[in-house]
Amino acid sequence: MEGAFDWAVIWKSRQILWDGFLMSLQLFGIALAGGIFFGTLLAMARLSRWSFLSYPATGFVNLIRAIPFIMAIFWFYFLTPMIVGKITGQQGEAVGPFGSAVVAFIMVESAYYSEIIRAGIQSIPRGQPWAAYALGMNYWQSMGHVVLPQAFRNMLPIMLTQAIILFQDTSLVYVVGLKDFLGAASKQGQITGRLVELYVFVAVCFFLVCFLASWLVKRMQARLAVVR
Amino acid sequence: MDWGVFLQQAPSGGMTYLGWLASGTMWTLLVSIAAWIIAFSLGSILGVLRTTPLRIPRAIATAYVELFRNIPLLVQMFLWYFVMPEVIPKAWGDWIKTELPNLVELPFAQFSMWEFLAAVMCLGLYTASRVAEQVRAGIQSLPVGQTNAGLAIGLTLPQVYRHVTMPMAYRIIVPPMTSEFLTIFKNSSTALTIGVLELTAQSRQISEYTFKTFEAFTAATLIYIVITLVVIYLMRGLEGRVAVPGYISRAQH
Secondary structure: OOOOOOOHHHHHOHHHHHHHHHHHHHHHHHHHHHHHHHHHHHHHHHOOOOHHHHHHHHHHHHHHHHOOHHHHHHHHHHHHHHHHHHHHOOOOOOOOHHHHHHHHHHHHHHHHHHHHHHHHHHOOOOHHHHHHHHOOOOHHHHHHHHHHHHHHHHHHHHHHHHHHHHHHHHHHHHHHOOOOHHHHHHHHHHHHOOHHHHHHHHHHHHHHHHHHHHHHHHHHHHHHHHHO | OOHHHHHOEOOOOOOEHHHHHHHHHHHHHHHHHHHHHHHHHHHHHHHHHOOOOOHHHHHHHHHHHHHHHOOOHHHHHHHHHHHHHHHOOHHHHHHHHHOOOEEEEEOOEEEEHHHHHHHHHHHHHHHHHHHHHHHHHHHHOOOHHHHHHHHHOOOOHHHHHHHHHHHHHHHHOHHHHHHHHHHHHHHHHHHHHHOOOOHHHHHHHHHHHHOOHHHHHHHHHHHHHHHHHHHHHHHHHHHHHHOOOOOOOHHHO
């Protein structure tokens, strides 16, 4: 690296960095929606009285939580194209790198979210679903109209905190060479020889976004506490 | 499936692929334990500072926690490894990058003391911010009366922390500290991005050399699970021994 720092490189790389940031956001959005959706199903399966549902769900969640996020990314990065290929009969590029990363993130996040949601469901007094059943609702109606709305409300601050962690974790797709925000900065840094400036910029951006977001969550938490 | 692959000679002097896995496991543990020592000591200090009535130390500890919690670990890893040597005086930067001894050398990969230290520093300082929050929560879960009683019988504030607050707090926060240690243990895999050949990195290397991806990943996954279970088992024992009578403790169930 030659001479003093050259911060103009960030302005020159703005297009690439912005594209990378958008990819991170996209991954974040899909993983968040998918994680909460499948996490809810996993939590319901874990709490089921049928062991053919609760055992595999518990096993999956504990397995994912026992291994590093990066290891899970490698696993799904390896398995997804293989399994999709087997199903569709296509060899090779049935799903691209981004698709595999999306699957990995949804899987890992659904395991993490299922723990939060399970605690949320368990925080609802047993009498509530019983009352719903007594009114003639079935399982899905009692879950959908009585238990889950309250569980999500109780869990909202923790779910949002987890979302901030998820946003930070999107940077881990760097390990499979995707050009997310960090990956784009890294590539650009290697091309221009200005890794220092670009990494500092990425750190500052992440800090500002996450700090602001956690501040908002804290404020919302304080307000919810008053309402309750 | 071909599990015999681990007994094959790897392309480095006299080592099997099983040897690569063992070496990766060792480095995962070394990085985790070294980082944990930093995280535990610094995190305890920061956590205590956040509960003291001293305004400036409290603000510093809060700023530390906010700073380290809101930057992704991977980005922090790059800040220590790539950025730090460039912003310190050039001679020092060159020294750490070139003069530190190599720790592991494989035919196409090696890493030096510097990669190891950067990973330990990064993980340790990052996790300190998380430990600090646990310590603070532990201290704040104690009734204020305990501190007041300590002060009333004439102890100074440091003495109250040393003899009243901390012995209680540490015993209460054993379970969250266990999960923090497991987090540092899993997070140590981010060190592979700066070239530390820990367990995940070695399993990927084996997969690249032998094309036995499934076997390589399964082996690493099993090792992670076994170590996690051992840690949980040991900490359950510790939790049972140090449980405060009268407090709800998981180990008693």
